Amino acid sequence: MNRRKFIENSGLIGLAAMLPASGFGEVAKPKFKMGYQLFSIRDEMAKNPIKTLEFLKSVGYQDFEIYGYDNENDKYYGYKSAEFKLILDDLNLSVSSGHYGFYPYLEKSNDELKRFVDQCISGAKTLNSKYITWPWISPEQRTLSNFKLMSEKLNRIGEQVTNAGLGFAYHNHGFEFDDHDGQNGYTIILKETDPKLVKLQMDMYWVMHSSKSTPKELIAAQPGRFVMWHVKDIDKVTRDYTELGNGSIDYKNILPDPKKSGLEYYYLEQGGNFASNSKQSAADSAKYFKNTLQKFL
Structure with a gap:
């Protein structure tokens, strides 16, 4: 299906007609695109992915991290990967990383894992993503023996992904810092x-929430390895998620040096506990970040 035909079929013809053929006019750009983890707005993505992406673009987001890849059908948010890439291109947006569902493969065979990784590589390459990311393991898997097993799997995946020309990373939550x-x-x-095979995606909320170390201390111990960040805030009372600037994390002081980190991409994120709704939270966090924190990057 060619570009024009797909736009007509997906209801994007009005938007495309308004866009100059060469894209938007050149303006002074920050070093990094402002990114958003789409899990933060999963309710709206489930309803209407295109309108949700249009909205996120309107408040300043340019780059995204996906979740929920349907590997057996090669689909993102109900669209074939090539179709979803076409939507991104017509909105002048990018997807630089994806959270893929690796945790069920912790106990599966290496052959099954390899097949899944091949599918993820195919989808990520279609989107022109740079990174594939392991984001989570289930509560019953969080034992010392499984962390050792997972490390072996991470190396195996990292080698396969690296050989395919992409990068691979691990995303932390708080459970990794639990004492055993x-x-x-x-x-x-x-x-x-x-x-060399397994990079790191630092979730700063969880580091500040659960770790005895600060983001700067973690990066000092592993310089150049933290290629991606998740930036979200801690509610002052409940310690749940909250909009950037409403919480207790003093990002102006705790943000690490992006060069020491090895930073390539960052994503604002809020998994829930919205003051109003997911769209307003995305807009409020974008505004705070642009006005207060973007200059530090």
């Missing part, structure tokens, strides 16, 4: 994975 008789999962991951 003087050990924790994050230390195991850092020690037992190859930095």
